[in-house]
Amino acid sequence: xxxxxxxxxxxxxxxxxxxGPRLAQVRRAVRYADPSSWAMANAVDAALTASPRPLDxxxxxxxxxxxxxPSEAMAQVAGSVWEGSxxxxxxxxxxxxxxxxxxxxxxxxxxxxxxxxxxxxxGLPVALALARGWLGRGQVEGVLLASFHLPxxxxxxxxxxxxxTPSPEGEPANVEQLLGFFSTSLG
Amino acid sequence: xxxxxxTPVAITGMAxxxxxxxxxxxxxxxxxxGEMGFVEMPSEHRVRNLRVAAVPTSGxxxxxxxxxxxxxxxxxxxxxxxxxxxxxxxxxLRLVLGxxxxxxxxxxxxxxxxxxxxxxxxARELGASEPALxxxxxxxxxxxxxxxxxxxxxxGLAEVCVCGGVDVITESKRLAHSALTTMSxxxxxxxxxRHDGMLLGEGAGVLVLESPAHAARRGAPVxxxxxxxxxxxxxxxxxxxxxxALGARLAIERSLADAGxxxxxxxxxxxxxxxxxxxxxxxxxxxxxxxxxxxPIVFATKSNFGHSLGATGAIEAIAVVLALRDGRVPPIAxxxxxxxxxxFPLPVGRPQPHxxxxxxxxxxxxxxxxTSLVIQAPE
Numbered sequence: 014x015x016x017x018x019x020x021x022x023x024x025x026x027x028x029x030x031x032x033g034p035r036l037a038q039v040r041r042a043v044r045y046a047d048p049s050s051w052a053m054a055n056a057v058d059a060a061l062t063a064s065p066r067p068l069d070x071x072x073x074x075x076x077x078x079x080x081x082x083p084s085e086a087m088a089q090v091a092g093s094v095w096e097g098s099x100x101x102x103x104x105x106x107x108x109x110x111x112x113x114x115x116x117x118x119x120x121x122x123x124x125x126x127x128x129x130x131x132x133x134x135x136g137l138p139v140a141l142a143l144a145r146g147w148l149g150r151g152q153v154e155g156v157l158l159a160s161f162h163l164p165x166x167x168x169x170x171x172x173x174x175x176x177x178t179p180s181p182e183g184e185p186a187n188v189e190q191l192l193g194f195f196s197t198s199l200g
Numbered sequence: 201x202x203x204x205x206x207t208p209v210a211i212t213g214m215a216x217x218x219x220x221x222x223x224x225x226x227x228x229x230x231x232x233x234g235e236m237g238f239v240e241m242p243s244e245h246r247v248r249n250l251r252v253a254a255v256p257t258s259g260x261x262x263x264x265x266x267x268x269x270x271x272x273x274x275x276x277x278x279x280x281x282x283x284x285x286x287x288x289x290x291x292x293l294r295l296v297l298g299x300x301x302x303x304x305x306x307x308x309x310x311x312x313x314x315x316x317x318x319x320x321x322x323a324r325e326l327g328a329s330e331p332a333l334x335x336x337x338x339x340x341x342x343x344x345x346x347x348x349x350x351x352x353x354x355x356g357l358a359e360v361c362v363c364g365g366v367d368v369i370t371e372s373k374r375l376a377h378s379a380l381t382t383m384s385x386x387x388x389x390x391x392x393x394r395h396d397g398m399l400l401g402e403g404a405g406v407l408v409l410e411s412p413a414h415a416a417r418r419g420a421p422v423x424x425x426x427x428x429x430x431x432x433x434x435x436x437x438x439x440x441x442x443x444x445a446l447g448a449r450l451a452i453e454r455s456l457a458d459a460g461x462x463x464x465x466x467x468x469x470x471x472x473x474x475x476x477x478x479x480x481x482x483x484x485x486x487x488x489x490x491x492x493x494x495x496p497i498v499f500a501t502k503s504n505f506g507h508s509l510g511a512t513g514a515i516e517a518i519a520v521v522l523a524l525r526d527g528r529v530p531p532i533a534x535x536x537x538x539x540x541x542x543x544f545p546l547p548v549g550r551p552q553p554h555x556x557x558x559x560x561x562x563x564x565x566x567x568x569x570x571t572s573l574v575i576q577a578p579e
Contacts, residue, residue: 043438065280071450075433080314082304091305094372105438105566106377107305109315109336114567117435123447125431125454127344128567130316130334139333142355143348150206152430152454 021184023176025059026198029169045103047083048113048162052172055118060174074124074156076135082109124153162199173198205460209350209423210415213284213408219253231530248378253401253506265303273322273366275406284408288326292359295332296349298341300510305372338565343513347429364406367510389472389534390500398474405514424521425576428459433492434568445486447570455572464494467556472564473500488543500546503533514565520559523578
């Protein structure tokens with residue numbers, strides 16, 4: 014495994030929070046996840062599905078990048094504070110790391126997981142360094158980098174995800190190329 | 201070191217701000233004496249317990265939650281930098297800061313601004329040469345700041361990373377943990393037969409990380425080595441730890457592999473120790489699965505400082521460094537009747553001496569974020 018050769022093993026994009034059969038099951042347990050979290054779960058699924066070979070999700074990492082949080086869930090919890098009662102189910106959905114948590118629950122991802130509150134341009138070099146370290150030491154066999162965007166005016170959230178693997182075949186991953194993909198996908 | 205292990209990272213400075221004070225040695229002495237740092241904080245609402253481990257900021261201009269978050273971070277960073285003999289403006293120095301929820305759910309302007317605004321404000325106030333790297337992984341945020349800093353140094357993206365976690369008590373957290381019943385109605389007693397939950401705290405912990413070579417070049421004393429880091433996700437629940445503890449086991453195993461050490465070499469463990477029955481059971485079983493056959497001392501700090509959420513991982517890393525340095529671990533405050541059958545020694549009532557050279561700190565966060573740090577006493 015040569016982590017210097019990081020290639021894009023899969024890409025995923027999603028808009029809105031439609032849920033397929035698996036996410037519908039998850040929704041019964043995680044009722045109040047933010048629309049941005051569902052969108053990211055769909056993008057993560059699409060990137061994993063696009064992988065040319067099946068991965069052991071216990072050995073897949075997930076890093077979310079971005080400066081936005083689950084704003085709808087956050088606002089709901091914040092509104093309830095003044096009423097003197099916070100829902101124990103809504104509260105964890107309002108965390109900046111909630112989108113990562115939901116994707117892990119949905120797809121069984123048990124590698125290292127992080128939510129980097131960074132602009133993509135600043136965060137991608139960090140995420141790539143983390144990916145190279147984890148892959149180089151054999152801790153994981155794939156690293157998912159994801160981001161979501163909440164457009165102004167209440168339009169549905171958009172999410173995008175890439176799967177990085179150390180395969181010598183495929184498109185080499187670098188900051189500019191990933192930045193282009195996320196910018197195009199997230200609008 | 202094995203083929204999959206990594207270069208150790210030197211710890212050359214550290215500071216904390218806690219409910220027992222902010223002087224490194226003074227707070228450590230109070231921990232060794234088994235002190236608890238709780239006060240009653242009034243609430244307009246019905247909360248399960250008025251006791252919190254609050255950091256006094258009266259007499260400062262930091263009154264609102266977003267101000268207190270920045271104040272705790274900047275004051276603690278200044279002290280860590282001073283101990284490390286560094287300036288925030290030093291070229292090649294990165295700040296890596298984490299919080300769980302900070303003031304996001306209690307102040308609209310904090311929630312609608314970019315989520316890293318608090319960290320960038322702190323970086324600007326300190327005159328940092330680069331923007332701060334900000335992260336959030338619930339209660340693992342402080343430990344994950346150290347993990348990320350170590351990786352940046354290993355990758356050559358930074359010479360020095362000043363890493364830490366910070367969090368503040370807010371009404372949203374008090375109400376949420378009351379509703380979740382993770383909050384004790386009485387006292388926090390990790391690994392005690394009467395354990396019934398945690399109490400909230402706040403504070404900050406900051407550690408200065410750099411490559412040993414960089415520390416040697418500038419003649420900086422090495423307080424300890426961060427030998428290994430590892431993390432995983434439970435992939436099980438938004439709030440409860442995985443009953444099978446697979447994520448916690450994976451995090452510990454990855455940190456040991458990263459350090460290139462065997463479980464038998466670890467002589468003390470700082471547990472997450474929230475004193476909820478499920479956490480105490482899961483941690484006990486996790487440690488048993490990995491460290492069976494040797495007997496590391498297990499200790500915990502949340503009955504001293506409360507559960508300081510995004511700060512706890514960094515604060516507890518400092519406690520491990522001090523425990524390795526002193527050859528003794530503080531007693532677990534509030535622990536009088538250890539859980540029957542708990543598989544490892546627990547320090548009850550008085551500090552427990554040890555001869556360990558390696559310690560491990562485990563942090564478990566909502567959303568399944570599990571992070572493990574392996575720390576070594578300096579040569």
